[in-house]
Amino acid sequence: MRVFILGGTGTIGTAIVAELVRRNHQVVALSRSEKSDKSLRVAGAVPCRGDMTEPEPWADVASTSDAVVQVAATFGDDMGDVDAKAMNALIEASQTRTEPMGLIYTGGCWLYGETGDEIAVEERPFDPLPAFSWMVNHAQMLLSAVNLRTAVIHPAMVYDMQDGGVFHRFVAAAKVGQRPEIWGSAATRWPLIESADLARAYCDLVERSDLVGHFNVVAEEGVTVSRITTVISEAFGSPEEPIIRSLDDAIAENGDWAKGPTLDQQMSARKLRSALGWQPETTDFAKPISRWIAGLGD
Numbered sequence: 001m002r003v004f005i006l007g008g009t010g011t012i013g014t015a016i017v018a019e020l021v022r023r024n025h026q027v028v029a030l031s032r033s034e035k036s037d038k039s040l041r042v043a044g045a046v047p048c049r050g051d052m053t054e055p056e057p058w059a060d061v062a063s064t065s066d067a068v069v070q071v072a073a074t075f076g077d078d079m080g081d082v083d084a085k086a087m088n089a090l091i092e093a094s095q096t097r098t099e100p101m102g103l104i105y106t107g108g109c110w111l112y113g114e115t116g117d118e119i120a121v122e123e124r125p126f127d128p129l130p131a132f133s134w135m136v137n138h139a140q141m142l143l144s145a146v147n148l149r150t151a152v153i154h155p156a157m158v159y160d161m162q163d164g165g166v167f168h169r170f171v172a173a174a175k176v177g178q179r180p181e182i183w184g185s186a187a188t189r190w191p192l193i194e195s196a197d198l199a200r201a202y203c204d205l206v207e208r209s210d211l212v213g214h215f216n217v218v219a220e221e222g223v224t225v226s227r228i229t230t231v232i233s234e235a236f237g238s239p240e241e242p243i244i245r246s247l248d249d250a251i252a253e254n255g256d257w258a259k260g261p262t263l264d265q266q267m268s269a270r271k272l273r274s275a276l277g278w279q280p281e282t283t284d285f286a287k288p289i290s291r292w293i294a295g296l297g298d
């Protein structure tokens with residue numbers, strides 16, 4: 001298949017490109033710099049120069065593909081507006097097709113808000129953080145676009161063995177002998193997924209454009225942040241008590257998105273498992289993360 005990806009150089013996108021290439025798909029990836037061109041070529045993809053903020057040129061290219069994967073985000077105040085412009089251009093460009101095109105759009109676990117002792121499944125009403133509420137509307141718009149067959153993936157918190165992903169802050173602190181900083185409460189639970197397992201879910205859905213709707217992707221339904229920081233500190237051989245920072249402090253220092261990591265969440269991928277037979281290979285983050293950290297000093 002010919003697959004066009006937005007965000008192919010990001011945490012999630014890098015793993016998706018690798019998996020698509022491994023499955024012998026032809027991958028064309030939006031790229032906005034020479035550095036990205038280079039890393040995409042090395043990964044086996046063809047870069048297509050462009051920016052989400054100016055979608056007209058690349059939206060036409062994307063709409064001639066068999067499928068489009070959207071995992072790009074600016075993470076600035078303009079995040080929702082930029083995504084709206086890009087997705088509207090894609091809908092517009094897809095009008096000229098005779099057959100609907102597959103689209104995998106990306107939401108996220110934070111769209112469910114705090115779940116506490118309940119486990120979020122796809123039927124659960126969304127309760128997004130204000131900074132991400134636009135995602136729910138965009139997903140709905142794409143799901144109802146006539147010439148698209150849209151699957152919306154909601155990844156859990158994504159870690160990887162490149163820079164740690166969502167563990168990056170804890171790893172960076174432990175590496176220089178600092179105490180990890182937890183925002184809110186150490187008892188907060190995070191649903192977790194390793195990036196390669198997540199990438200297999202994206203690729204499975206790319207190959208099954210008959211499957212539309214919302215799909216959670218998660219391997220560990222809810223792991224306490226205190227366990228995560230303990231595993232990371234111990235792997236560095238420096239077990240340290242975390243510093244607990246209040247949510248207000250974290251927001252004042254980092255912006256509104258800092259509320260996300262303080263959400264106590266659990267999430268299930270039951271729907272994806274039964275629809276696709278998808279299974280995560282990594283079901284306990286501790287082993288690969290400890291091995292990865294042990295190798296960092298080599």
Ligand SMILES: NC(=O)c1ccc[n+]([C@@H]2O[C@H](COP(=O)([O-])OP(=O)(O)OC[C@H]3O[C@@H](n4cnc5c(N)ncnc54)[C@H](OP(=O)(O)O)[C@@H]3O)[C@@H](O)[C@H]2O)c1
Binds near residue numbers: 010013030072109165
């Ligand atoms: N990571 C997680 O734990 C997680 C969990 C749930 C949901 N999500 C969602 O998944 C999506 C991707 O997250 P991520 O962690 O993979 O993000 P990321 O690592 O920051 O990657 C962002 C990607 O978007 C691209 N990009 C940024 N601005 C662009 C622009 N103006 N034009 C074109 N491309 C642009 C970046 O390209 P450059 O290389 O050029 O910068 C990069 O490829 C986001 O919507 C996020 O909310 C993430």
